[in-house]
Amino acid sequence: MDFTYNDEQRMLADSLRKLVADNWSFDARRARAANPELDRLAWQSLADLGVTGLLVPEASGGFGEGANTLLVTQLELGRSLVAEPIIPSAVICTTVLAQSDNPAIVDTCLGQMADGTLVCALAYLEGSQRNSLTPVETRAEQSASGYTISGAKKLVWGGAQADRLIVSALLNDALALFLVPADAQGVAVTDFPTMDGYRCANVVLNGVVLPDDALIAVGEDAEKALELGLDFGVAALCAHAAGAMETLVQTTVEYLKTRRQFGRPLVDFQALQHKLAEMLVWQEHGMSMAYVAARGLAEHDAGDRARQVSAAKVAIAEAGRFIGEHAVQLHGGIGVTRELDVGDYFKWLTYVSYLLGSTDYHLTRVEQQVFAA
16 A cells, blocks of 8 residues: 555645644634534534545545545644544544445435534443443334334543434344434433543433434444444544654654753753654654554455554554653653643543553454464
C-alpha cells in the first residue's frame, strides 16, 4: 500500500488543516468539549469537506475512499484534538451500516451520514464488560410488527450527540445489530464528559419497539460487521493519536526554545536534547504503527486484519504514553495546568490505551491470531 499523498489527498489535508486552524482553537475546542450537544455548524463544516462521507460508498452518495485517505484525515484531526464524533459516527458506524443487506438502511442512512445530516453512535458495551462484543443483558424479541428491545449499554462514544444508535442485542441467542432512533420511546440517554475531553453516554432501552427494517444484520453477518467497524475505528484512532503526538512534540520543542534558565534556552542543555530525541523516535514509531493499522484494513483475511490492527493499537498506546509523560515533564508544573493544552494532549494520549479495547485485550487478540496461523 502506497501512503504517498496524491493530489486529491494533499488538497484535502491542506483544506482540513486550514479549517481546523481557523475553527478549533484552544478556547473553541474546550468550549465545545464542555457542551453535551453537538455543534452542528462545526460538524457541517467537516461534512462539507467530505470527512463524514469519506467511507460511504459512491453508490450511496459518499466518496468510497479507503484506508489511505482515512489516515490523511485522522492525522489532521488528531493534530488539533478535534473531538467531534468523526470516529464513532463517520468511521465505525458508517463501516457497520455499509455491510448491511437492508436496503432501507443502505439507501437512506448512508447518504444522510455522508452529507452530515445524520450522526450515529455504536452501543455495544454493557454491564461489567470491558472488551466483549457479545451482549449479555440486552435482548430483542421478534413480533408480527417488528422487534422489541430491552437492556442497557454503557460508554457509548458520542451517544448523546447521535441521532441514531447502532445497538447490539441477542435475538434468539444470536448477535443482532439494530438501528434505533435516539429519541424513540423507551430510550434514555445519560451524557457525561470523559477525562480526555470527549463525551460518552449510558443508554437504557426499556421495551423499545422497532419496525422490521431496523435490523442491520444478525448472526455471523452481524459479528463480521461489528468487528470490521471496530477495526476501522481502531485504525482511525491510531492515526488520530499519531497526529496528536506530532503536535505535542512540536509544542515541547518550541517551549524549550523560548523558556530560559541560567541565561540560556532550555533546549541548549544536552540532557533535554536527549529527551527530545527520544520523543521524536517514539513519534516516528507511532506514525509507522498508524501506517500498519491502515495497511491491516486492506487485508481480506479477518485474522490478518485483526493481528495488524491490534498490534498497531498496542504500540500506539505505548508511544503516546511515553510522549505525553515526557512532554509534561519537560514543561514542568505548567504542563498540567489549564493555561496550556499540553495536559489535554497528555490525557487524550493516555486514554488511547483504553478506547476501543484495552491493551490487554489487543495483546490477547494478537496472540490468538499468531497461534492460529
